[in-house]
Amino acid sequence: MEVTVTVNGVEYRRETEPRRLLVDFIRTDLGLTGTHIGCDTTSCGACTVLLDGVPVKSCTMFAVQANGHELTTVEGLRRDGELSPVQAAFKEHHGLQCGFCTPGMMLVATALLGANPDPTEDEVRWALSGNICRCTGYANIVKAIQSAAATMHEGVRA
Amino acid sequence: MTTTHQPTTPFDMGGIGHSVRRKEDDRFIQGAGRYLDDIQLPGMLHMAILRSPIAHGRILSIDASEAEAMDGVVAVVTGEMLAAHDLAWMPTLSGDTQAVLATDKVRYQGQEVAAVIATDPYIARDAVSAIFVDYEELPAITSPQQALEEGAVLIRDEKEGQTDNVAYTWEAGDREATDEAFAKADLVVTLDTHYPRSHPAPLETCGVVADVDPATGEATIYLTSQAPHAHRTLFAIVAGLPEEKIRIISPDIGGGFGNKVPIYPGYVVATAASLLIGKPVKWVESRSENLISTGFARDFHMHGELALTADGKILGLRASILSDQGAFYADAQPTRFRAGLFHICTGSYDFGAAHVAAKGAFTNKAPGGVAYRCSFRVTEASYLIERLVQNAAYELGMDPAEFRMKNFIRPEQFPYLSPTGFVYDSGDYHTALRKAMEMIDYEGWRRRQREPHPEGKLIGIGIASFTEVVGAGNSRTYDIAGLKMIDSAELRIHPTGKAILKLGVKSQGQGHETTFAQIVAEELGIPFSDVKVQEGDTDNTPYGLGTYASRSTPVAGAATAVVARQIREKARRLAAHLLEASPDDLEWEPGRFFVKGVPDKGVTIQEIAFAAYTDFPEDMEAGLEGVHYYDPPNMTYPFGSYIVVVEVDPEDGTWKVLDMVAVDDCGVRINPMIVEGQITGGLTEGFAKANMQWITFDENGNCIGSNFLDYLVPTAWETPRFRLGETVTPSPHHPIGAKGVGESATVGSPAAYVNAVIDALWSKGVRNIDMPVLPHRVWGALNGVEVAP
Structure with missing residues (x-):
């Protein structure tokens, strides 16, 4: 089947099997390997991407279901040569160790801050509850996201 | 002991003690890691x-x-x-x-x-x-007890000379001396507990x-x-x-943890x-x-006994272990030690005699026995002794903190020879516990515990004052498959003063590209951002045994410091040549040699590096590089005191963490931010094991825990908040005084959580609940009802 998707602002048209998972399509067919596979059962969130701005787990969608939609992957977070506030905050607050969960965490955070610019700690933790990190114990991830929210506020005021 | 380590270099240089941001993060946050x-x-x-x-x-x-x-x-x-x-x-x-x-x-x-x-x-x-x-x-054999029954089916029938399901037997310590200690005891406290099978489950x-x-x-x-x-x-x-x-x-x-x-x-x-x-x-x-x-961990059935005097001194420890090895005996551990370093189980306490008897059984389960965020069975050892000392305190009518203070090895006793043969390098256990008690307001919580709870909930306070042994070798005692447990570092300073450091260890998220560059910055004054760290490629790095058992900083970190110091000595001779002075007349400050008493007359490490390729004396070999293989004289002994306060709901057996403080002493901290990150991650894994995370099997040997829907790992939502504290007791034999920290919290914290729940239930007659402390187990223990595992 033919699939047309826009990923990080670039339109791709590809032939794909109906059973092909979106995550394999992104990683192998488009070569965007920042999206990771951690569990195969929709549990860990390493494969999280944004579908029309909403976080989805790309291991549990077929590529054909994304036909006609817009996707954002971790490779699309950087804009105009600048790290996004979420990316910068993850580094500044040591919100990552091995880095494997990080793309999914940052995409969830990006969507959260789009919908809720000033989340409480509980709101951040709830938003992240579909994403597993085995290294950090989450504290610095939460801190990074709240700091990114503050930075974005400053950006708006400036 | 000091409370903190003061950096000697400017922040931008990034020597030891600076929380500089990680160099490796730039690729990871842009999806450009290469897994x-x-x-x-x-x-x-x-x-x-x-x-x-x-x-x-x-x-x-x-x-x-x-x-x-x-x-x-x-x-x-x-x-x-x-x-x-x-x-x-x-x-x-x-x-x-x-x-x-x-x-x-x-x-x-x-x-x-x-x-x-x-x-x-x-x-x-x-x-x-x-x-x-x-x-x-x-027939499937699903427990080691079943494996050792008369007439049990032979799992390893292909193995020559194997007539039963015994994988190994091993002992440590002094049986006779221990028997004598127990003969003198006023009171013996026992504990039988299973440290369940777990899996490191790195996200990759x-x-x-x-x-x-x-x-x-x-x-x-x-x-x-x-x-x-x-x-x-x-x-x-x-x-x-x-x-x-x-x-x-x-x-x-993408994470290793022993897997x-x-x-x-x-x-x-x-x-x-x-x-x-x-x-x-x-x-x-x-x-x-x-x-x-792949790579299961733990699965130790432990029996422990403490011999005690009526006034609260420990006289001796007996431990017997039955380990479930799965179908093949595949523990990743030093050759001579068949139950890993479990014999560190005398912990932080000073007493004369201990004996450990260990036996492993083959079962119809996956092999592994990996050291999951742990230095070869140290976490099982720490769990047993920390559970035992709490129960001992209660049996004696003492407060568990007071009991620990009375039995801790005292600061002046270091180096301390333990009854099972370890030489503890340094420690100050009293200060760490005292600090944790102050941070959490221990006395205040004890008062609150005695007050009636408005909703009938039970408050419990649990302590764990662990001591780890990490950083294997030395080479005389420790090898894996015959390979001596050394590690190495190769450091080259380029003509422009930038450097490349090549190591035999391998980061899995620990931040080596940053922290090892910081050691070079400390020793040579080259900014950490100018030092590229290379690992993982056997064609381009010197030999080493790798990263596990918290050995990177104790062994490869030491190798890095030593090779950097060797290079500094050559740099001194080059500087003497450039300054037309005697090497002995030169003084070092971070990044620069100068003539004693004439601070203006000096050369930077960058100028010296350039001279090493452009202007070196005739009798000197060109270049500025070296390689060092480090054979540690001893292991390092990180320690700490953790205190957890929980609230147990007797109606449904659920429990939650109200507060937790973790005071860690890992010697000198190279990058405090990274150290605290590792501790926070480890406390979370300890909580996971105490609360939810285990692998079990049905009677047919079907694995229950084969995916993240059955094998529960905590998310941000379930994970408690932690408060961290530190003391600094440098390792006296490590070149930079560091001890290793990546596993401390996983080793130390499980006993603290379980002790807290048991503390809440002690007055109701509950003496043990095996991990994970699941709500139905708590409810069953409270109500004297046998429940399904």
């Missing part, structure tokens, strides 16, 4: 593995004809085919042998039976389900891309490896390949397939494959 599954090679084939659906059975036949006929299938590999190349069995890290692909029997659910090599991973998996295997089912599973060049016979093996050099040597021995033709490349690793220390059958099959087919072959585990077949 194993990201590797694509031209013509690469994909492998999938057929696994046993049953726990124990004889293989009667394997019919792969349908699979072989499928479009895109290149080959189906069976154990018989491997046997023709003498590759059907391989050695384990504990001197046993393990089936690569089963030829005679399957011995656990998930065991490797056959492998499909295909042009596409989807086709490979399709073909796996088109292979038909006939089994004659045998294990995998390999084997690329054997048919023209040259050179094998490039990309591997999720915590120990690439050791793996190359073992590949050479197992596969009979010349070692210089094997190149292991361990790319970015990526052993060599797994999939690695061997993929390499053999690439060798025979002449094309690269990739194999990446699914999560279920990871959880059911």
